[in-house]
Amino acid sequence: MKRTIIYVVFYYIMGLLAGHYLKSKTDIALFLAVIIISEIIIMRFNRMKVFFVLSIFTILGMVLAFKSITPKSEIAERFVRNGVEVYVEGIVSDEYISENGYQVMNLRKANIYTDNANTNDKFNITAVCEKGVNIENGMTVKIKGVIEKGDEAPFPGMFSQNNYMYYNGYDYSIFGDTFEITSKNIQKDFYWYIENLRDCVNEKIDTILPVREGGILKAMITGEKRYIDEYYTDIFKKAGISHILAVSGLHMSVVSGFIYFLFSVIFRLSRRISSLITIPFIIMFMLFCGSNPSVVRACIMSLIILIGNIIREESDILNSVAVAALIILIVSPESLYSISFQLSFIAAIGIGMGNEISERFDNINSFVKSVAFISMGANIMTLPLCMYYFYGVSIASLFLNIIVIPVAGIIVIMGFVSVITSFLIHFLGVFLAGTVFVLINFIKFLAAITENSKYLYIETGSINIIAVLLFYITFVWIFIFIDKKYIRCFSIVTALLFSFIINYDYIFKKNEFAFINVGKGNSAVYTTYDGFTAVVDGGGHFLDFGNNTGINDVIPYLEYKGEDSVDVLFISNMNEYNAKGAIEIIENFDVKNVIIPKFDFAKTGIYTKLVESTFERNIPLYEVSFGDSVNLNNKAEFEILYPFLDYQIYDGNENHSSIVMKFKDRENTILFTGDIEKSDQNLILSKNIDLKSDIVKIPAYTDFIDDFSKNISPDIGIISSDEDISNNIKDVLDKYHIKYYNTSVNKSLVVELYSDFYKIKPVIETE
Numbered sequence: 001m002k003r004t005i006i007y008v009v010f011y012y013i014m015g016l017l018a019g020h021y022l023k024s025k026t027d028i029a030l031f032l033a034v035i036i037i038s039e040i041i042i043m044r045f046n047r048m049k050v051f052f053v054l055s056i057f058t059i060l061g062m063v064l065a066f067k068s069i070t071p072k073s074e075i076a077e078r079f080v081r082n083g084v085e086v087y088v089e090g091i092v093s094d095e096y097i098s099e100n101g102y103q104v105m106n107l108r109k110a111n112i113y114t115d116n117a118n119t120n121d122k123f124n125i126t127a128v129c130e131k132g133v134n135i136e137n138g139m140t141v142k143i144k145g146v147i148e149k150g151d152e153a154p155f156p157g158m159f160s161q162n163n164y165m166y167y168n169g170y171d172y173s174i175f176g177d178t179f180e181i182t183s184k185n186i187q188k189d190f191y192w193y194i195e196n197l198r199d200c201v202n203e204k205i206d207t208i209l210p211v212r213e214g215g216i217l218k219a220m221i222t223g224e225k226r227y228i229d230e231y232y233t234d235i236f237k238k239a240g241i242s243h244i245l246a247v248s249g250l251h252m253s254v255v256s257g258f259i260y261f262l263f264s265v266i267f268r269l270s271r272r273i274s275s276l277i278t279i280p281f282i283i284m285f286m287l288f289c290g291s292n293p294s295v296v297r298a299c300i301m302s303l304i305i306l307i308g309n310i311i312r313e314e315s316d317i318l319n320s321v322a323v324a325a326l327i328i329l330i331v332s333p334e335s336l337y338s339i340s341f342q343l344s345f346i347a348a349i350g351i352g353m354g355n356e357i358s359e360r361f362d363n364i365n366s367f368v369k370s371v372a373f374i375s376m377g378a379n380i381m382t383l384p385l386c387m388y389y390f391y392g393v394s395i396a397s398l399f400l401n402i403i404v405i406p407v408a409g410i411i412v413i414m415g416f417v418s419v420i421t422s423f424l425i426h427f428l429g430v431f432l433a434g435t436v437f438v439l440i441n442f443i444k445f446l447a448a449i450t451e452n453s454k455y456l457y458i459e460t461g462s463i464n465i466i467a468v469l470l471f472y473i474t475f476v477w478i479f480i481f482i483d484k485k486y487i488r489c490f491s492i493v494t495a496l497l498f499s500f501i502i503n504y505d506y507i508f509k510k511n512e513f514a515f516i517n518v519g520k521g522n523s524a525v526y527t528t529y530d531g532f533t534a535v536v537d538g539g540g541h542f543l544d545f546g547n548n549t550g551i552n553d554v555i556p557y558l559e560y561k562g563e564d565s566v567d568v569l570f571i572s573n574m575n576e577y578n579a580k581g582a583i584e585i586i587e588n589f590d591v592k593n594v595i596i597p598k599f600d601f602a603k604t605g606i607y608t609k610l611v612e613s614t615f616e617r618n619i620p621l622y623e624v625s626f627g628d629s630v631n632l633n634n635k636a637e638f639e640i641l642y643p644f645l646d647y648q649i650y651d652g653n654e655n656h657s658s659i660v661m662k663f664k665d666r667e668n669t670i671l672f673t674g675d676i677e678k679s680d681q682n683l684i685l686s687k688n689i690d691l692k693s694d695i696v697k698i699p700a701y702t703d704f705i706d707d708f709s710k711n712i713s714p715d716i717g718i719i720s721s722d723e724d725i726s727n728n729i730k731d732v733l734d735k736y737h738i739k740y741y742n743t744s745v746n747k748s749l750v751v752e753l754y755s756d757f758y759k760i761k762p763v764i765e766t767e
Contacts, residue, residue: 015061240397461562550584
């Protein structure tokens, strides 16, 4: 079977990517030339008469991609760029209270305007406000604030609010202190009925199951995942069974299969009539669950199978997946960048491949081999994406899914039966929900087994996107040329190239110092190719412990790098903008050693909290001062230059306690200055200390004096700030021709450290 539709989808996706990322005419021309040449090769060697259909779909993808990234309104874009305060007025399609106590509303058909300008377009907007009055879906509200497009991911693979909004169909977000209801007349359109039905089912689940089990059932039958306990989300992910928490092919096949069974076996209708009756049920289920990519994909595949029953044609899984992908991506090109879309379709492809391979083994029980090969195919195909997005690989999933998939199917059926029954006879619905309760807790028990095992879940860190693309491109070409003699040779070469990319850091002995965007505070993470990790400060802001930069920014980066511990944590001073996040790291991560300046701190507040946190966890707490040296794995070291023991400044400003240290990694040097004041800089200069460094971490909220900069003589300056730097610092940097990066503009950035040179990679280049 040649499966031409798969090639069409592949080339269409290449067109979407090209339309999104290629800007120059030369790049576009080269890309199209490669596409045409590759199509000729496919026609020649695979004997497929596609007659440039693949090129046509490639161009279609480019056109639709360009259209999807073109803003609806230039006026609205100008509002975003200039930070203009606007009014947003729209219809509430969904509303809930966030974990932080804010009121979140999704608005559709929203208008954006000011007193002087109106966009005259309709938008989908996510609005966040301080908790206000009770509202209902269908009401019209007005909010005043500044619209935004969301932050980009600080590093590849990490969460991007901008991408999340993009592929979920939201144009902008807005935060307002208050909002007002401009119309209480409920607009009962199609969306209102769907949302109300979903809310009604969710409320009924709350009456028949405890909160935690109810949250899991809601995710499995209504697609509402915000009620799931975060702990269970994490252990399900590590167990490799989190797919059961998102309505997808498993859930759709169970629902369609149950309805088909009901009409064909119980009511004894023909195969064709049963299929015809099942079709509207699965379409309604898709709409009820929110029509996300995985649900739409599963619905289309089910429709293809059912239509095949009606016209008496057997369907092919891989062709069905390709048709579903093509339909979704033509209607919604932005879905390509959705993690849900990517995992859903890659898993479906793996299932199709696993199913075909299982047919070659006749001596194994059909049910066992089907589940085993399907699980294996889905796991292998999703492996690179899981490493890229979730920074780990679940070994447990290879055998857990054999048990969990059938159990999850029963939960879906019994969940619906329990809810429907509870509407009619409540106590009977509660009784039937007991089965759901037991089965959910059984799955939770299986997932918990992997929680503390380093063998069942391996934290790999995020792999290079080039390795991910190479993995899938290799599979595509193997699929195309499976019968060719040279395919084995091609597979070996790509496997070696994949291994080279994965082990690039180790081969070239590359270390990294990442400067994390934590707003006003400071935080930097040092990681080596052989597994050593050091952190300098953890950032921090006015929010409480447990919701600060250590948990929200630094620990996610450590997980992104695949680190499971911190060998040494430096805390420059007891300023909350450096120490709060650091204490969060101590309390929520495996920290081996903590180093602070030797200074007579006030025995209250953050310092006391630090001492208590290290003492409770038996973490050594060291104090350092001028002349000390902290050696890191015999390859790098921190040379402590400040504070001095013989002279310290006490005026109530703890910035005077800041550690100043020179970091040395082979031939590369970085000077960390903490938050030292002008008086501290003069004191250091008076000691004639060698400050010369390649890179300097500049104190953003104090003066950076001329002579201090001259003595350092850096090529690069790095500033951690949530705003532009002062004119004083700019003048000094300009005077000595120091190129600088500011995290308020460049966000997080990485300094790659090699044996005798370094590279710096900002997210956005400083103008």
